[in-house]
Amino acid sequence: MSKLFKGLERIEAARENIKGLSFMSGLFLGRPDFSILLPKEEPEAERLEGEAYCQKIEAFLKEHVDGAKIERSGKIPKTVLNGLLKLGAFGMKIPKEYGGLGFSHKNYGRVLTLIASESNILSLTVAVPQSIGIAMPIMLYGTQAQKEKYLPIVADKAISAFALTEPDTGSDAANVQTRAELDSDGQHYTVNGEKLWCTNSPIADYITLIARVPAYKVIENGKTTWHPSKAGDPVDDRVHTAFILDMKSEGVEVRQRCQFEGCRGIENGHLMFTDVKIPADNVIGDIGAGLRYALSILNIGRAVSVPAICLGMAKQAWQPTLDRANTRTTFGQPLADRQTQQARVGDMAMKLFAMEALCELVWHMADQKEYDVRIESAITKIICSEETIAFLNDAQVIFGGAGYETAESKKFRGQPAFGLEQLVRDATMYRIGEGATDILRPFVAREGLNPHLEMIKDSLGQSLNKAEMLRLARHYIPWYLSQWVPNPIGGHPTLNHYRVQRRLGFVETSSRKLARTIFYAMLKQQENMRDDQGRQNRIDIVGEELFTIVATILYAKRLDKNWSWELADACFRQAKPRIAAALQGLMCNDDEERAAIGRRALNGKYDPLNRGILQRGLNDYRSNGD
Numbered sequence: 001m002s003k004l005f006k007g008l009e010r011i012e013a014a015r016e017n018i019k020g021l022s023f024m025s026g027l028f029l030g031r032p033d034f035s036i037l038l039p040k041e042e043p044e045a046e047r048l049e050g051e052a053y054c055q056k057i058e059a060f061l062k063e064h065v066d067g068a069k070i071e072r073s074g075k076i077p078k079t080v081l082n083g084l085l086k087l088g089a090f091g092m093k094i095p096k097e098y099g100g101l102g103f104s105h106k107n108y109g110r111v112l113t114l115i116a117s118e119s120n121i122l123s124l125t126v127a128v129p130q131s132i133g134i135a136m137p138i139m140l141y142g143t144q145a146q147k148e149k150y151l152p153i154v155a156d157k158a159i160s161a162f163a164l165t166e167p168d169t170g171s172d173a174a175n176v177q178t179r180a181e182l183d184s185d186g187q188h189y190t191v192n193g194e195k196l197w198c199t200n201s202p203i204a205d206y207i208t209l210i211a212r213v214p215a216y217k218v219i220e221n222g223k224t225t226w227h228p229s230k231a232g233d234p235v236d237d238r239v240h241t242a243f244i245l246d247m248k249s250e251g252v253e254v255r256q257r258c259q260f261e262g263c264r265g266i267e268n269g270h271l272m273f274t275d276v277k278i279p280a281d282n283v284i285g286d287i288g289a290g291l292r293y294a295l296s297i298l299n300i301g302r303a304v305s306v307p308a309i310c311l312g313m314a315k316q317a318w319q320p321t322l323d324r325a326n327t328r329t330t331f332g333q334p335l336a337d338r339q340t341q342q343a344r345v346g347d348m349a350m351k352l353f354a355m356e357a358l359c360e361l362v363w364h365m366a367d368q369k370e371y372d373v374r375i376e377s378a379i380t381k382i383i384c385s386e387e388t389i390a391f392l393n394d395a396q397v398i399f400g401g402a403g404y405e406t407a408e409s410k411k412f413r414g415q416p417a418f419g420l421e422q423l424v425r426d427a428t429m430y431r432i433g434e435g436a437t438d439i440l441r442p443f444v445a446r447e448g449l450n451p452h453l454e455m456i457k458d459s460l461g462q463s464l465n466k467a468e469m470l471r472l473a474r475h476y477i478p479w480y481l482s483q484w485v486p487n488p489i490g491g492h493p494t495l496n497h498y499r500v501q502r503r504l505g506f507v508e509t510s511s512r513k514l515a516r517t518i519f520y521a522m523l524k525q526q527e528n529m530r531d532d533q534g535r536q537n538r539i540d541i542v543g544e545e546l547f548t549i550v551a552t553i554l555y556a557k558r559l560d561k562n563w564s565w566e567l568a569d570a571c572f573r574q575a576k577p578r579i580a581a582a583l584q585g586l587m588c589n590d591d592e593e594r595a596a597i598g599r600r601a602l603n604g605k606y607d608p609l610n611r612g613i614l615q616r617g618l619n620d621y622r623s624n625g626d
Contacts, residue, residue, distance in 0.1 A: 020372030023365075023550075024379065024543060027507075028448035030483045030515030032546075034504055035490045037361065037554060039368045042106060050107030054114050056087060067119035068407050070265040071422050076122055081159070081203070084126060089115075091155030093130040094139070098151035105366040109308040109359060116312025120426055121265035123312060125159075127305035128200045132434075133160030134208050134244055136297045141242070141285030150206070150244065158205035163195040163245070163271060164294055174291060176240060178273065180211035182228040182280070189213070189228075189243070189283075191251075191276040199433075201247070201269035202257050208297075209245040209278075210290045212238035226288035239288035243278050251276035262425030298434055303366045303377035306430050307359045307384040313423050314352055314391045320418045321348065321395040324402070335398065344394050350574065351387045353567040354548050357555035358383060375447045378440045379544050385430040386437060392424045438533075444543060445536035449529075452522060480519065483512045494557055499565065503553040503572055507546050510579055514542050517586045524587070534591035538582040545575040545582070 023036045064083055070076055084090060092108045094100025103111070108130070116123035129135060135154050138146050154160050169175040178193025191211055201207060214235040215226040229235045245252070256270040285293060325345060328335040335341050362380045365371045396403035399420055402410065407419035431437055455475060489495050489504050521535055529535065549572050556568035585591075600606065 020370050021368075022372045022375060024375035024444075024547060025447060025450075027511045027546060028515065028518070028539070028543060029451055030512040031487060032508055032511045032550075033490075034495050034550070035492060036371075037365070037550060038492055038494060039364055039371070042104070042364065042367075046104055046107065050103065050110055053101070053103075053107070054110055057089065057111055057114055060084070060087060061115065061118045065118055065122060067122070068417065068419055070119050070121055071419060072408060074264040076119075076125060076265050076267075080122065081125070084122075085156050085159075088156050089126050090129050090159060091135070094135055094151050094155045098147060099155035100135075100151065104363075105304050106360075106363040109304045109363045112305060112308035113312040113315070113359075116309040117316045119265070120309050120313050120423070121263055123309045124263070124266060124305075125200060127309065128162065129154060129160040129204075131305040132162035132208070132297050133200070133204075134206050135160065137208050137242055137284050137293055138244070140297065141289070141293055143281075145281070146244065146284070154206065159200055159203055160206045160208070161198055161200035161204040162297075163198045163201065163207045164210045165197045166194060167196045174240070176210055176212055176291075178209070178211040179238065180209075180213050180241065180243065180278065182213070182230050184231045186230060187280055188277045189280065191243075191245075191273045191278055193273050194255075195269075195271040195273075197258060197268055198271055199266060199268050201271055202254050202267040204247050207245050207247060208284070209243045210240055210294050211243060213241040213287055215239045215287055225286070228287055240290035240294070241287050242284040242290040242293050244282040244284060245276070245278055249276050249278070261428065262422065263429050299374050299377050302381035302434055302440075303362055303373055306434055307355070307362070307380050310384040310388040310427070310430050311355050311359055313427060314355060314388050317392055317395045317420060317423055318348070318352060320416070320420070321345070321398055324399050328398075328400070341398060344398060346570070348391050348394050350567055350570050351391045353555075353564070354552050354571050355384050355387055357551040357568075358548065360555060361551045375444055375543075376547065378435065378444050379540070379547050381435060382437050382440050382444075382540075383544055383548065385427075389424075389427045389431060392420070392427050396420055396424055438537075441540040442533055442536045445539040448518065448539050448543060449522075452519070476519075480516070483516045483519075486512075494554070497557055500553050500557050503549055503568075506572075506576075507549055510542070510546055510583075513583060514539070514546075517583050521586050532591070534589060534595075535586055538585045538589075541582045542579055545579045549575050 021033075021036050023033060026033045026036075060083060065080055088101045089111070091100035092103040092111060094102070096102040112123050112127055115126060133154065134150060138150055142150075164176065166175075166177060168177070178191065178195065180189040180191045182189055189211075191209070193211065195201075195209075198207065213226075214229045215237060216229050216234055217236045218225050218227060226237075226239050251274045253272040253274070254269045255272050258268045258270060260266070260268070284290075322345070325336045325341055326334070336345075358380045362373060362376050365373050365376060402415070403420045403424075406421055407417040411417035435443075455472065487508055489501055489508065494500060495504060518539060522529055525532055525535065552568040552571045556564040
């Protein structure tokens with residue numbers, strides 16, 4: 001089973017099975033439980049607390065923050081960071097007993113959305129310490145002593161970061177090479193290696209460091225534990241482990257503040273570690289569990305941080321785009337009167353509504369202790385990052401040349417200095433960060449396929465004997481027959497609302513069809529499914545579309561306004577053909593033909609396409625020292 005997704009064996013080993021309630025895991029099996037999407041209402045006191053804090057943040061943003069200046073200078077003023085620290089914005093997720101604000105995921109998301117509407121860079125800087133900095137891993141896996149020592153510090157005094165990625169590892173988190181070796185006295189680890197694209201690291205006081213520890217294995221009662229090997233002792237493996245690292249430690253060097261296409265104000269570093277000493281007490285959780293911890297805490301960023309920032313960016317562009325469409329005249333006709341642009345604005349409205357609906361739903365689900373929202377989080381991150389890019393590209397078309405020109409250049413002529421081109425550039429980062437789309441989609445598909453993988457894991461790559469065939473038949477014949485029988489939507493009044501029930505009925509039917517089609521594809525492709533990312537992506541895409549239908553219709557019911565029903569119905573109409581196409585593509589597609597052309601291109605067959613230009617390869621762009 002671990003080889004089904006080739007090249008991801010270590011990540012697969014670190015993965016935990018779904019343990020809590022998960023709507024999407026049931027949907028992929030043809031058994032969506034819509035009641036899961038109706039958690040208890042947000043406490044009124046909690047909502048009011050969040051709204052009051054948003055008012056404080058809004059006042060601070062208006063008085064002290066200039067997003068355009070951050071873009072121009074490429075730097076967030078220290079006064080702004082200190083002001084937000086004082087307001088507790090870096091400790092929103094830290095419990096009140098440790099000096100934090102103790103906010104729910106929902107309130108945390110609301111604040112990040114608000115900050116992102118002025119500066120997505122500032123919102124990202126605030127999000128990193130409490131989504132993936134030292135606070136979250138300590139809260140989840142740290143000792144009581146670590147909580148008491150570090151949480152009050154990062155609640156309102158210090159900024160933290162997360163160091164996982166390396167020059168040769170991006171989404172391939174299992175390939176970390178930075179090493180941490182236990183000294184012979186057992187009191188310290190010595191760290192050597194490097195980290196790349198570590199957000200906040202140039203301004204961070206502490207980082208969560210993921211490094212490989214030489215260790216030996218102990219098996220007791222069928223359970224494997226890892227123990228660090230001291231220098232010179234036998235080693236069974238070098239296992240991923242999480243550490244708290246003080247950035248003032250000797251041997252820590254920020255070699256470079258990385259520069260990007262967008263996100264110019266972000267403090268993102270290339271770090272070097274040379275014989276850095278970390279106290280043994282600074283290990284977070286268990287030796288060898290670092291990769292599992294990293295994957296777990298990244299779910300917070302996927303569920304809340306990235307979607308919130310994307311939502312704030314899209315909302316920032318919404319009203320200026322409407323204003324531009326309503327005031328711009330071309331060839332004697334207002335842009336707002338042209339059908340193509342009306343349709344474009346309509347698509348933008350649907351995208352914004354869907355993003356908001358998904359965020360509201362997933363944030364609320366994440367606040368329920370009994371839920372496991374890793375699939376829903378990944379889908380929300382994918383949709384919000386991809387739709388924000390599409391949304392902003394549509395806005396740029398409506399703005400025309402003014403959408404391509406920088407804010408500073410427009411300001412010189414006295415025109416509205418709205419930095420749409422900056423938002424377009426910045427948005428690409430959120431597609432990449434905290435799990436790129438092309439990595440997350442196979443992960444979502446992996447969860448969708450999991451029940452089947454568990455059932456057939458002992459049979460992969462082998463000829464089935466009669467006993468094994470009988471076992472599989474006993475399971476799959478009743479299961480397959482059940483996929484033709486409709487399931488009840490549920491008895492909750494919200495689910496029984498006539499407009500909601502119609503849409504959920506489509507989702508339920510489509511869920512069973514998806515489950516059957518996944519089964520057909522696995523029978524047809526068998527082990528080839530492990531490398532068939534095209535089919536894996538289609539499994540995810542159907543899941544994305546169905547989840548969006550559910551989120552938007554439930555959001556419309558909650559708002560219960562004519563405009564919300566209109567947008568939910570429009571989202572539904574647009575999703576239907578995409579679902580049909582993805583289901584059809586699961587069985588019949590041209591992925592292999594296109595991939596074959598790609599392989600031939602990679603092997604140099606189409607080198608004549610280089611004719612007529614100054615021919616340069618990637619290595620030709622290496623610096624010669626000048």
